[in-house]
Amino acid sequence: MTYGKVGMYGGKFLPCPHLGHVYTMIQASTKVDELHIIVSHDTSYEKKLFLHSPLDPISYVNRIRWWIQLTRDLPHVHVHEIYEEQTGLFSDWVKGSEAIKKVIGKPIDVVFSSETAYSTIFAELYPTAKHVVIDEKRETYPISGTQIRTDGAIKHWHMLPKTIQPYFAKQVVVVGTESCGKSTLVKNLALLFNTVYVEEFGRTFYEKLGGCEGLTLPEDYPEIAFEHKYQEKMALQQANKVLFIDTEATVTQYFLKLYLNQQQAILDEIIKMQRYDLWLFLEPDVKWVNDGTRTFGEQQQREQNHQLLKRMLDQQHIPYISISGNYEQRLQTALQHVHALLDE
Numbered sequence: 261m262t263y264g265k266v267g268m269y270g271g272k273f274l275p276c277p278h279l280g281h282v283y284t285m286i287q288a289s290t291k292v293d294e295l296h297i298i299v300s301h302d303t304s305y306e307k308k309l310f311l312h313s314p315l316d317p318i319s320y321v322n323r324i325r326w327w328i329q330l331t332r333d334l335p336h337v338h339v340h341e342i343y344e345e346q347t348g349l350f351s352d353w354v355k356g357s358e359a360i361k362k363v364i365g366k367p368i369d370v371v372f373s374s375e376t377a378y379s380t381i382f383a384e385l386y387p388t389a390k391h392v393v394i395d396e397k398r399e400t401y402p403i404s405g406t407q408i409r410t411d412g413a414i415k416h417w418h419m420l421p422k423t424i425q426p427y428f429a430k431q432v433v434v435v436g437t438e439s440c441g442k443s444t445l446v447k448n449l450a451l452l453f454n455t456v457y458v459e460e461f462g463r464t465f466y467e468k469l470g471g472c473e474g475l476t477l478p479e480d481y482p483e484i485a486f487e488h489k490y491q492e493k494m495a496l497q498q499a500n501k502v503l504f505i506d507t508e509a510t511v512t513q514y515f516l517k518l519y520l521n522q523q524q525a526i527l528d529e530i531i532k533m534q535r536y537d538l539w540l541f542l543e544p545d546v547k548w549v550n551d552g553t554r555t556f557g558e559q560q561q562r563e564q565n566h567q568l569l570k571r572m573l574d575q576q577h578i579p580y581i582s583i584s585g586n587y588e589q590r591l592q593t594a595l596q597h598v599h600a601l602l603d604e
């Protein structure tokens with residue numbers, strides 16, 4: 261069946277394009293020679309839609325980038341954005357339709373949506389175009405943007421395209437001084453939540469050197485911090501709702517203080533850019549284990565180091581959860597906080 265040459269598929273796609281949108285886009289793309297996706301935006305109106313949402317408002321730049329990524333193998337699909345002032349009424353669409361016609365720049369033959377309720381307004385705004393309704397009952401992917409805004413993205417994880425999931429994955433970082441059970445806890449949590457984790461790169465760095473912890477150089481520290489961030493970014497692509505991370509740049513800065521009594525502005529910049537959803541700070545009250553790579557085993561020294569790291573986190577006003585007790589208690593407390601984060 262011929263529908264026409266030029267198709268248009270518009271929406272706010274808030275918070276993001278979901279699989280229902282992708283389905284409509286793919287179906288539409290097979291029916292026309294060229295399909296134009298329009299991302300309508302009005303930042304001040306959109307803020308109101310997120311007032312009761314666990315999510316923060318999402319810029320239209322993100323939404324356009326996601327659509328561009330999703331359609332990268334479809335050369336006949338084009339993505340545009342328009343500013344469309346919104347009050348929530350169909351009458352807002354009049355000006356928007358003018359902007360849509362302008363960005364497409366050629367006669368529109370078909371307008372796609374999943375709503376028969378749009379037929380009247382589309383007949384008015386695009387009188388020569390046919391309105392094709394795709395999956396009106398939303399049976400293929402029963403989801404809406406409103407549901408994701410109301411419940412949060414984690415609850416509708418399987419309705420999010422793979423390319424978009426990393427944006428919404430929760431990031432849990434575990435920090436603490438030496439030998440307080442961080443790496444074991446991180447690995448156990450990853451197993452229990454069926455997801456991936458990021459190891460402390462500083463450790464890998466010195467292992468690769470054959471083990472020279474006591475012999476650090478200032479230039480090691482930015483390299484450790486950069487590589488750690490890169491590992492986080494890569495792991496995020498594989499994360500199943502949540503990513504567990506062993507240490508971060510404050511801990512790198514802390515080790516720089518301990519070993520060389522220095523501080524680096526570049527590490528402070530990395531620290532400022534970090535966005536973790538949950539910080540778990542392990543107290544040094546489990547037995548110190550010398551695994552051959554550790555230096556500060558004496559209890560008084562451990563306490564002092566712990567206070568130093570605590571001060572560094574406090575200076576940044578980081579709302580960490582302190583975790584103490586034996587290994588069993590530590591795991592239970594961590595589990596409780598991670599579950600609460602995912603249920604938010």
Ligand SMILES: NC(=O)c1ccc[n+]([C@@H]2O[C@H](COP(=O)([O-])OP(=O)(O)OC[C@H]3O[C@@H](n4cnc5c(N)ncnc54)[C@H](O)[C@@H]3O)[C@@H](O)[C@H]2O)c1
Pocket residue numbers: 269270271272273274279280281283284300344346352353354355356357360372373374375385394395398401402403404405
């Ligand atoms: N000015 C115009 O001519 C014009 C035309 C179309 C859209 N718009 C803009 O888009 C907005 C409408 O989109 P929205 O934000 O209400 O919705 P939206 O952004 O969530 O959805 C966009 C489209 O996808 C369809 N869709 C949503 N969930 C689906 C699912 N699970 N399966 C299949 N299809 C699904 C919707 O019916 C709609 O057609 C309007 O408020 C307006 O801003 C403007």
